Amino acid sequence: MHYKKWKYSKFLSNKNYKFNRDNVLKYLPSSMLNDSYKTISKWKGYSSTPLLSLSKLKQSLELNNIFYKDESKRFHLKSFKALGGAYAVEKISKRNKKITVSSATAGNHGRSVAWGAQRLGLKCKIFVSQYVSKSRIQHIKDLGADVIIVKGKYDDSLRACKKLSKKNNWKIIQDVSTKNYKFIPQLTMAGYSIMIKEISSQTKKYITHIFLQAGVGGMAAGIVAGVAKYFKRIPKFIIVEPDKASCVFESIKSSKIKKIHIKKESLMGGMSCGEVSLVPWKILKKSVGYCISLPDNNVARTMKLLANASFSSKKIIAGENSAAGLISLIAACGDKKVKNSLKLDSNSNVLLIGCEGDTDIEMYQKLINK
Numbered sequence: 001m002h003y004k005k006w007k008y009s010k011f012l013s014n015k016n017y018k019f020n021r022d023n024v025l026k027y028l029p030s031s032m033l034n035d036s037y038k039t040i041s042k043w044k045g046y047s048s049t050p051l052l053s054l055s056k057l058k059q060s061l062e063l064n065n066i067f068y069k070d071e072s073k074r075f076h077l078k079s080f081k082a083l084g085g086a087y088a089v090e091k092i093s094k095r096n097k098k099i100t101v102s103s104a105t106a107g108n109h110g111r112s113v114a115w116g117a118q119r120l121g122l123k124c125k126i127f128v129s130q131y132v133s134k135s136r137i138q139h140i141k142d143l144g145a146d147v148i149i150v151k152g153k154y155d156d157s158l159r160a161c162k163k164l165s166k167k168n169n170w171k172i173i174q175d176v177s178t179k180n181y182k183f184i185p186q187l188t189m190a191g192y193s194i195m196i197k198e199i200s201s202q203t204k205k206y207i208t209h210i211f212l213q214a215g216v217g218g219m220a221a222g223i224v225a226g227v228a229k230y231f232k233r234i235p236k237f238i239i240v241e242p243d244k245a246s247c248v249f250e251s252i253k254s255s256k257i258k259k260i261h262i263k264k265e266s267l268m269g270g271m272s273c274g275e276v277s278l279v280p281w282k283i284l285k286k287s288v289g290y291c292i293s294l295p296d297n298n299v300a301r302t303m304k305l306l307a308n309a310s311f312s313s314k315k316i317i318a319g320e321n322s323a324a325g326l327i328s329l330i331a332a333c334g335d336k337k338v339k340n341s342l343k344l345d346s347n348s349n350v351l352l353i354g355c356e357g358d359t360d361i362e363m364y365q366k367l368i369n370k
């Protein structure tokens with residue numbers, strides 16, 4: 001297969017790169033990572049998600065291995081987000097049934113919070129913007145939460161969530177950290193780190209590269225912390241973002257948090273964020289070696305190729321955000337300069353995070369049938 005059409009928008013090397021395990025684990029302590037695994041692995045229905053091999057693609061790209069962590073099989077929520085919000089709800093509520101939890105969401109995080117509340121018999125209020133799809137809203141309602149639709153964008157739904165939560169004494173479970181709100185987002189990231197704990201016993205191969213999709217950077221930071229704790233060798237980390245919302249890219253470029261204005265929402269909605277979260281920033285700013293930004297134009301094609309087993313022996317259900325890691329890898333291998341800077345060669349064992357399956361079924365069907 002020819003991959004000439006797979007192109008990245010921008011590529012950046014981090015001039016401040018200096019990975020340090022202790023520094024990473026200062027912001028997401030080892031004890032938190034231990035607790036998240038101990039807690040989540042006891043949940044009913046828990047099992048490691050599959051670590052698949054993209055055996056056909058690795059041959060075309062002449063790499064040693066391409067692993068794909070398939071989070072479409074994460075409980076019945078179909079995304080890694082199931083590990084974060086639901087875990088934070090359990091820790092914060094301390095099983096006190098009188099608590100009402102709340103959150104603002106673009107979809108997957110709110111679903112996780114709603115599920116966490118349902119598991120513990122708590123009341124739950126989820127705030128979404130008018131742009132969140134009907135299918136995503138229905139999934140949240142199906143988990144017993146009340147959904148409040150707010151006019152405007154995500155930030156408006158967050159503002160409404162904060163206002164009503166303060167008034168009604170609801171406990172906000174948000175995945176974005178700010179100066180005075182760190183602990184709950186840290187819990188969500190600790191939850192995400194168990195993807196790496198699982199991988200550490202799923203393969204004996206040393207991973208050389210990890211492509212990390214980033215919205216506000218929580219998933220990326222959780223994975224970097226997991227690597228600092230569980231892996232012997234540190235791979236190269238490459239942040240992947242839509243070019244319409246490359247807030248980590250711009251922050252790494254200017255060595256400080258840069259807020260960007262999103263003119264048009266990306267198809268990769270989970271990553272359509274304008275500002276990196278504070279704790280992830282502290283972790284990512286020196287740990288990430290490279291950033292890549294992508295246009296939307298290959299998302300549907302890549303999802304379809306995953307679905308019809310063009311890259312692997314098995315069919316893979318991958319949502320819009322999952323396609324991004326794969327597009328970046330293919331685009332990087334197709335560009336000599338980038339391939340050389342990343343040292344992608346026949347010794348490389350690359351890890352891609354298949355962060356979600358068909359979390360929005362209608363959208364998934366529309367895209368793969370395009």
Ligand SMILES: Cc1ncc(COP(=O)(O)O)c(C=O)c1O
Binds near residue numbers: 079219273356
């Ligand atoms: C499926 C999926 N992938 C990736 C991300 C990005 O995660 P983060 O915002 O923690 O960087 C999100 C965020 O919602 C998501 O839903």
